[in-house]
Amino acid sequence: MSKWKKGLSFILVLLVVAVFTACGSTSEETNSGQSDAEVNNQDITIGQINWAENIAVTNMWKAILEDKGYNVELKVLNMGATMKALESGNLDASLEIWLPVQDAIYLEKFQDTVNFSESTWFDNAKVGLVVPTYLEDINSVxxxxxxxxxxxxxxxGFDPGAGTMEVTEQLIKDYNLDLELVPSSEPAMLSQIGKAIENEEPIVAPLWSPHSIFSNYDLKFLEDPQNTFGGVEKIHHATRHGFEEDYSEVSEWFNNWKMDDQQIGQLIDYVESAEDPLDGAKKWIEENQELVDEWVK
Structure with a gap:
């Protein structure tokens, strides 16, 4: 081989080495950039259950957090799937855990693998069987x-697997009721209640307060002498393990969150009357900005 060909070959080798080195450097920089992006990830996934107050508060927090620069995804799941997703880390937060009675089965099963908040955002919740007030002879279970x-x-009934449905099954046993609990969904249950009241027909269903249905229809909770449904319920939130460390700011905001009957009732009304639930939540936030500022201070 001639000297000039050897020289050319050597130059080509150097070029190839330089190209691969450059590619390696670019790849490392790209990977490094991806790693930094993952560390500074602002994505939060919140579970949503198709209950009126849950749709309201999840959209409210989506609006609040996105205004603060977070990207929030709402995943529609039932209660059992929500707990499993929190346990696996596929979900960051669930905003509605009723204790000490309604969701006690989930607390018992997942207390070691899911963080249940000590703080509560609603302190005067009630659960029980309801009937229309015109059923004057029926006042107790x-x-x-x-x-x-x-x-x-x-x-x-409504969603199978919901804590209140499980408690209602227990209620049937406690009182030896000769009635069957028929599951469906919350919208289907509310529709049946509405049709029954429109025709002044009898109906009995498990319900809870806060709920917008009490502003639409005259319903009464049946007395529960054995206290199967419990007394006053408090509503907590739950997060996956590690959430507090990854999102300390948001975790603090969730713990600061408090609402009363009037506030949650108005929020539900705004969300339900809007074409897009998020728009209804944003309207409520605008009118209650001082309250929201107390949570996210």
Whole structure:
């Protein structure tokens, strides 16, 4: 081989080495950039359950957090799937845990793998069976067997697996009720309640307060002498392990969060009356900015 060909070959080798070195450097820089992006990740995933107050508060927090620069995704799940997703880390937060009774089964099962907040955002919740107020002879759970024919032997329920549905099943056993709990969904249950009241027909269903339905219809909670549903319930939130360390600021905001009956009732009304729930939540935030500022100070 001639000297000039050897020289050319040597130059080509140097060029190839330089190209690969440059590629390696670019790859390392890219990977480094990706790593930094992951560390500074502002994405938060919140579980949403198709209950009126849950849709309201999840959209409220989506609006609040996105205004602060976070990217918030709402994932629609049932309660059981929500707990499993928090346990696996596929979900960052769930904003509605009713204690000490309604969601006690989830606290017992997941207390070691999910963070349940000590703080509460609503302190005067109530759960029980309800009937229309025009059913004057039915005021206690103990009255139901005597009038079971009125209800076709059914208690109209909502999402299977919800804590309140589990407690209602226990209630049927505690009172030896000759009625069957029929699961459906919250919208379907509310629709059935509305149709029954429109025709002044009897209906019995498990419900909870706060809920917008009480501003639409005259309903009464049945007395529960054995206290199966418990007394006053408090609403907590839950997060995946590590959330407090990854999002200390948001964790503090969640712990500062407090609402009363009037505030949550108005929020639910705004969210339900808006074409987009997020727009309804934003309207409520605008009118209650001082309260929100107390949470995110």
């Amino acid at each position: 103990e009255d139901l067997n005597e009038h079971k024919e009125l209800f076709n032997g059914e208690i109209v």
